Amino acid sequence: MKRVVVAPGDGIGPEVIPPALDVLKFFHPDWEYTPVYLGYECWKRTGDALSDKTLETLRKADLILFGAITTPPDPKYHSVVLRIRKELDLYANLRPVFGEGFDILIVRENTEGLYSGIEWKEKDRACTLRVVSEAGSRRIAKFASACANRRRRHLTIGNKANVMKSDAYFLEICMEEAEKTGISIDKKYIDALVLDVLQHPSRYDVIVTTNIFGDILSDAAAFLEGGLGMLPSANIGRHQALFEPVHGSAPDITGKGIANPIAAIRCVSLLLKYVGERPLAIEVERAIQKTIAAGIKTPDLGGTATTDEVGREILKNLALSQ
Numbered sequence: 001m002k003r004v005v006v007a008p009g010d011g012i013g014p015e016v017i018p019p020a021l022d023v024l025k026f027f028h029p030d031w032e033y034t035p036v037y038l039g040y041e042c043w044k045r046t047g048d049a050l051s052d053k054t055l056e057t058l059r060k061a062d063l064i065l066f067g068a069i070t071t072p073p074d075p076k077y078h079s080v081v082l083r084i085r086k087e088l089d090l091y092a093n094l095r096p097v098f099g100e101g102f103d104i105l106i107v108r109e110n111t112e113g114l115y116s117g118i119e120w121k122e123k124d125r126a127c128t129l130r131v132v133s134e135a136g137s138r139r140i141a142k143f144a145s146a147c148a149n150r151r152r153r154h155l156t157i158g159n160k161a162n163v164m165k166s167d168a169y170f171l172e173i174c175m176e177e178a179e180k181t182g183i184s185i186d187k188k189y190i191d192a193l194v195l196d197v198l199q200h201p202s203r204y205d206v207i208v209t210t211n212i213f214g215d216i217l218s219d220a221a222a223f224l225e226g227g228l229g230m231l232p233s234a235n236i237g238r239h240q241a242l243f244e245p246v247h248g249s250a251p252d253i254t255g256k257g258i259a260n261p262i263a264a265i266r267c268v269s270l271l272l273k274y275v276g277e278r279p280l281a282i283e284v285e286r287a288i289q290k291t292i293a294a295g296i297k298t299p300d301l302g303g304t305a306t307t308d309e310v311g312r313e314i315l316k317n318l319a320l321s322q
């Protein structure tokens, strides 16, 4: 039994999460599912984007399925996702990127680096502290090495150690941890790496890097796939994990019923892998492929199907494969 907390959030979140939840419940009808209300709409209505009570519910979850959150440019509003990552210490951000002839896993450090949140403004300059700690680097390095060890046993460490001491330290610790597992290791400067991943994606297996570099690299790598509506991500902590589509709340298409639910459904596939149910995860992936091949696609993929039609077809394909 797992405790799953479901946070649809804002915009298209409440449109793409129900079909994803249907897929999860198809395999696990007996797990405990708890919906929570959070995000910008929640902030507008209650003055609190993430209440203490909701945070407590999230803390008790084994698994969190997250839709999307609108982050308004209001300085009084603090990012809910960043706060959850910090509070639950979800230190590893995973983004799988795969397609014809390539299968890459980007592992991004999720808690420190340039997004440490330690920053201040002086009279004529603003500073952000780039914190790279031994503990923070070691745990992400261990995590990425373990992933590589289970996959094709190749780890690329994206870095800028030639320019920054903080990255030289990150690189050193990653090398130490990776060497313990005996996987093959490759160091690459992040700027050259972004280009090479786009030109030669088949050369890569697992890529580990610091927070902001991982953020940029994974968005760039989205170019290799079918667009934002297709990409899932996971945020992994010591005891729990949160799964969310890479896309945001997409206000331009909200309420039209045409949001692509595949990114959210792939989140369920990642979740199943996380709990050790890889065969089920593969079934979900197959059901998605079959649906696309049958031409049942939302407009972002060039089709005319609705969110619900895609969701129903994926469920039907899952049922057929049983």
Ligand code: ATP
Pocket (backbone or CB within 6 Å): 011, 012, 016, 068, 069, 070, 071, 228, 229, 230, 247, 248, 249, 250, 251, 252, 253, 258, 259, 260, 261, 263, 298, 300
């Ligand atoms: P946010 O501020 O919440 O990130 P955004 O305007 O940046 O919102 P995104 O969700 O990041 O919007 O997506 C950018 C564009 O990609 C959207 O305008 C939308 O048209 C498209 N898009 C994103 N997700 C999907 C999806 N699931 N299905 C179809 N189109 C999508």
Ligand code: MG
Pocket (backbone or CB within 6 Å): 247, 248
């Ligand atoms: Mg966005």
